[in-house]
Amino acid sequence: MYIVFYSTSNVFKAESLLNKANIACNVVPTPATDKAYCGVCIEVENDVVLDILDSLEYELVMEGENKCANS
Amino acid sequence: MIYFDNAATTKDKPQEVKDAFFYYISEIGVSPGRGSYGLGIEASRMLYQTREKVAMYFGLQEPNVVFTKNSTEAINLFFRGFLKKGDHVVISPYEHNAVLRPLQALREKNLIEYTVVSPEDLGLSGDAFANKYFNENTVLLAMTLASNLTGRIVFSKERCIVAKSKGVATFVDASQGAGKIRLDMLNDGIDYVAFTGHKDLRGLPGVGGLCSKEELKIEPLIQGGTGVHGHEKTNPAIYPDAYESGTMNMPAIWAFGQAVEYSEREHDRCLSIECELVNHLIEGLKNVPYVTIYDMDCDRVSTVGFNVRGYSSNEVVRILDKHGICVRGGMHCAILAHETLGTVNTGVVRVSFCENNTLEEIDELIAIIKTIGDKRCI
Numbered sequence: 205m206y207i208v209f210y211s212t213s214n215v216f217k218a219e220s221l222l223n224k225a226n227i228a229c230n231v232v233p234t235p236a237t238d239k240a241y242c243g244v245c246i247e248v249e250n251d252v253v254l255d256i257l258d259s260l261e262y263e264l265v266m267e268g269e270n271k272c273a274n275s
Numbered sequence: 276m277i278y279f280d281n282a283a284t285t286k287d288k289p290q291e292v293k294d295a296f297f298y299y300i301s302e303i304g305v306s307p308g309r310g311s312y313g314l315g316i317e318a319s320r321m322l323y324q325t326r327e328k329v330a331m332y333f334g335l336q337e338p339n340v341v342f343t344k345n346s347t348e349a350i351n352l353f354f355r356g357f358l359k360k361g362d363h364v365v366i367s368p369y370e371h372n373a374v375l376r377p378l379q380a381l382r383e384k385n386l387i388e389y390t391v392v393s394p395e396d397l398g399l400s401g402d403a404f405a406n407k408y409f410n411e412n413t414v415l416l417a418m419t420l421a422s423n424l425t426g427r428i429v430f431s432k433e434r435c436i437v438a439k440s441k442g443v444a445t446f447v448d449a450s451q452g453a454g455k456i457r458l459d460m461l462n463d464g465i466d467y468v469a470f471t472g473h474k475d476l477r478g479l480p481g482v483g484g485l486c487s488k489e490e491l492k493i494e495p496l497i498q499g500g501t502g503v504h505g506h507e508k509t510n511p512a513i514y515p516d517a518y519e520s521g522t523m524n525m526p527a528i529w530a531f532g533q534a535v536e537y538s539e540r541e542h543d544r545c546l547s548i549e550c551e552l553v554n555h556l557i558e559g560l561k562n563v564p565y566v567t568i569y570d571m572d573c574d575r576v577s578t579v580g581f582n583v584r585g586y587s588s589n590e591v592v593r594i595l596d597k598h599g600i601c602v603r604g605g606m607h608c609a610i611l612a613h614e615t616l617g618t619v620n621t622g623v624v625r626v627s628f629c630e631n632n633t634l635e636e637i638d639e640l641i642a643i644i645k646t647i648g649d650k651r652c653i
Contacts, residue, residue, distance in 0.1 A: 216323030233311035
């Protein structure tokens with residue numbers, strides 16, 4: 205699952221928050237083709253992480269999909 | 276060579292700052308936000324980490340830091356974006372031209388008005404100050420942290436807190452003093468801080484920035500490539516990207532993060548050394564009859580301004596330079612301060628220390644001042 209952001213700064217803020225919570229994540233190129241998102245995003249295994257990112261504006265892209273779901 | 280011009284630029288940088296710069300240009304070398312390959316991602320991560328570090332240094336909980344090339348750009352970004360037609364700004368009589376000139380330019384376009392506080396009123400209580408200087412159009416109190424000319428500390432926490440209670444936003448130009456006086460924006464009543472890296476924060480030239488309690492929602496100073504929303508024809512309303520158009524000076528930004536760490540870690544040691552240096556200089560000069568020290572009895576950072584009767588400041592600079600001592604004379608880009616002190620015609624000799632200066636270096640300067648004074652003033 206990919207967590208996509210509008211701001212690059214928020215990608216790394218999310219990475220910092222997830223790292224502090226010892227949740228594995230990777231910063232990877234954004235798979236979505238929508239131009240609204242910045243070029244990199246966070247890849248995680250599942251959505252249990254999302255509470256940690258409450259303060260951020262993001263959307264989700266599931267593996268193999270190009271559609272985005274509002275968080 | 277003795278270097279006493281640290282208020283202009285600190286010449287000696289901590290080794291970790293040099294190492295960080297070298298690491299970036301040799302091991303990273305690419306720009307943040309411009310590529311989604313691994314190295315580009317690492318550059319973006321380093322930019323974010325520096326943002327966090329700088330924000331924490333200034334007492335913010337969120338990484339609300341926009342990087343610019345220096346504090347002048349940060350101040351222009353803020354004033355140009357924040358101020359609207361009809362606004363009124365209150366500034367101190369010690370403001371650098373980096374604050375004065377953008378305001379004056381807006382005033383000459385009949386967009387804003389500003390009032391310069393008289394020097395004796397800097398001692399007023401916050402309420403008395405507000406009652407005297409704020410009017411119904413006042414939207415901003417903008418003051419320097421410390422005078423770049425005399426070292427006098429101008430910032431007042433109480434004044435800022437009272438201003439905010441009256442609905443007036445507060446801005447501190449921390450170009451002078453940011454590495455010497457710790458600001459806690461959330462607790463000190465400060466909404467905005469402009470900083471520069473190359474002075475007493477001991478970073479490299481070419482990096483500065485604007486910190487804000489909240490994310491900026493003003494017009495960007497410049498438009499251009501942001502690395503995100505490339506399909507839009509003006510800068511996107513994305514913070515902080517919208518305010519950092521163009522390629523950033525990432526080697527200096529990364530090194531600046533190390534400079535901030537150094538300044539934080541070594542704060543007490545440096546403060547102790549520099550207090551001793553300042554006291555030694557003032558003690559050595561204050562009883563010399565033909566020397567005038569400005570703002571002698573004020574709380575100060577490690578900067579001292581003085582003149583030698585019978586000499587212009589630049590004559591003194593030239594004499595000291597012949598003895599291998601670097602100090603600065605002239606206007607120091609601070610016309611308001613010179614008008615305040617009555618030194619527009621002579622300029623002021625400015626001596627500004629860092630923690631690596633020594634008492635022996637100061638003794639050399641004092642001895643020369645006493646010698647030249649004897650020749651022309653007695």
